[in-house]
Amino acid sequence: MNDSFGILQSLKRIGVDPQNPGTSTGSVWMDSGESHLPSYSPADGQLIGKVQQTSAETYEQVITQAQMAFETWRTIPAPQRGEVVREIGNALREVKADLGKLVSYEMGKSYQEGLGEVQEMIDICDFAVGLSRQLYGLTMHSERPGHRMYEQWHPLGIVGIISAFNFPVAVWSWNAAIAWVCGDVCVWKPSEKAPLSGIACQKIVSGIFAKHGMPEGISNLIVGDYKVGEWMTQDTRVPLISATGSTRMGKIVGKTVAERLGRSLLELGGNNAIIITENADLDMAIRGALFGAVGTAGQRCTTTRRLIIQENVYEEVKSRLASAYSKLVIGNPLDEKNHVGPLIDQDSVKNYLRAIEKVKAEGGKAVVEGGVLEGPGFESGCYVKPAIYEAENHFEIVQHETFAPILYLIKYKTLPEAIALHNGVPQGLSSAIMTTNIREAEAFLSAAGSDCGIANVNIGTSGAEIGGAFGGEKETGGGRESGSDSWKAYMRRQTNTINYSTSLPLAQGIKFDI
Ligand code: UN1
Secondary structure (H helix, E strand, O other): OOOOOOHHHHHHHHOOOOEEEOEEOOOOEEOOOOOEEEEEOOOOOOEEEEEEOOOHHHHHHHHHHHHHHHHHHOOOOHHHHHHHHHHHHHHHHHHHHHHHHHHHHHHOOOHHHHHHHHHHHHHHHHHHHHHOOOOOOOEEOOOOOOEEEEEEEEEOOEEEEEOOOOOOOHHHHHHHHHHHHHOOEEEEEOOOOOHHHHHHHHHHHHHHHHHOOOOOOOEEEOOOOHHHHHHHHOOOOOOEEEEEOOHHHHHHHHHHHHHOOOEEEEEOOOOEEEEEOOOOOHHHHHHHHHHHHHHHHHOOOOOEEEEEEEHHHHHHHHHHHHHHHHOOOEOOOOOOOOOEOOOOOHHHHHHHHHHHHHHHHOOOEEEEOOOEOOOOOOOOOOOEOOEEEEOOOOOOOOOOOOOOOEEEEEEEOOHHHHHHHHHOOOEEOEEEEEOOOHHHHHHHHOOOOOOOOEEEEOOOOOOOOOOOEEOOEEOOOOOOEEOOOHHHHHEEEEEEEEEOOOOOOOHHHOOOOO
16 A cells, blocks of 8 residues: 555554454454454555454353453452553553544544544543542441441443444543443454554553453454444343444434343434524634634534524634634644544445535525535545535434534524524534624523533534533433443442341331331
8 A cells, every 4th residue: 555654554563464363352363254344444445454353252251251350350359450550541642643533534633633642542541540549439427326338339240342433432431441440341342444453453452451461361352344343232241232333323322232131331423503693702713613624624522513593603713613624734644734624434425415405405505515526635435625514403414423524604683592493403413603792601501401411611522622521411421431420331339227226226217117
């Protein structure tokens, strides 16, 4: 391959071979006998490498090893588990440039965003290290004399992680770093659209576990399509499935896991909006909307898809956005002069084109017309123009998440109307209001305001920090990952009552004398 950006060197430094097994319990990589999944870069259409898919048999071996590893890992004090995660964070610091480049090349986001994604991994490791000394339970006052009551949090077991192509490494790390300090072991199925990034992470962490003399099976990798995912979602030996992806996928995963009364943590589609009021600082509003809508080529679950704009500033916002869009440079994501890279693949380009056709058929008007780019530099066929359409919130296409840089402009008169439009979609991930008016800001954040899991003031919808709980309501699935007390999803709670008296009084004052 033509390697002007030094990808081969980066792969080599991380230890990723162009032809890799995809099934691993850590240092051990298994030959499954299955076919290889090719990974093409959307940046230039070239084949980066191939990853062998997991077979039913090697899946069994992974789960058996993970169960065994759990028996050891859960007995290691949490702060010592944190120590291992600290070193994982340090290893990531060392490979940040190489891993960031691989993510950028395999997935198509800009190199800056690739680095940002690895930074999120480092940050969550730091967070998890601190957390390893803070897995607090409450103490309660027993109603009985001579009794003590408290709760403690125990590890769950195997955590199955299904991640999406758009954050091919960070979302795994939000789950894995937290799960590990909690005493769980992880089985990760990375997106089949970015399997090499998964291989790279497994190579990076397995060395650290081995160095600490930890058993094989604390970090496991399986590769394949939905069928491989299904083995995990149906498997009662996997008490928690954390899945990130489309709402369609989440409904299937949620149902399958619920049928066996397992737990699922779902982080699904968003249809995120920014309300721009007449009191907004428009410089900030334009900047926030621009990055929110075109960053990662519109392929974040937190991407800004709708702008709900007060009528007095509508025309100004529209024309300033159009002028900002005209300055966007689209091209190879590894070239730092470019702002916008490609979509993940040609199917995604088709979805983008279908959405544009649809919004126009429903009466939408182009402010910045979309289209597919052709010619030198765009050979992969995955580069599209970020587009803007004036639309109405009830349009069928506006109600859907299209994973592409398409922004819809919607006009409003009053704030209650704006909030109703804002909440009038099936998804509920991220949201923002741009205003310098404290009444408007607080109304948006109130119980009667945004119905999303994330609600911001004067910043865009994307780019959440790892310290907060990440996730959303309604069709976004309800799960929370990453910061705050999200760790509780990865543990089981146990209430303990201890009688240190010499009698056995019953609760609720019940007498049972014989
Ligand atoms: C995702 O798109 O699945 O808030 C995650 C953000 C990033 C994470 C996005 N920190 O945009």
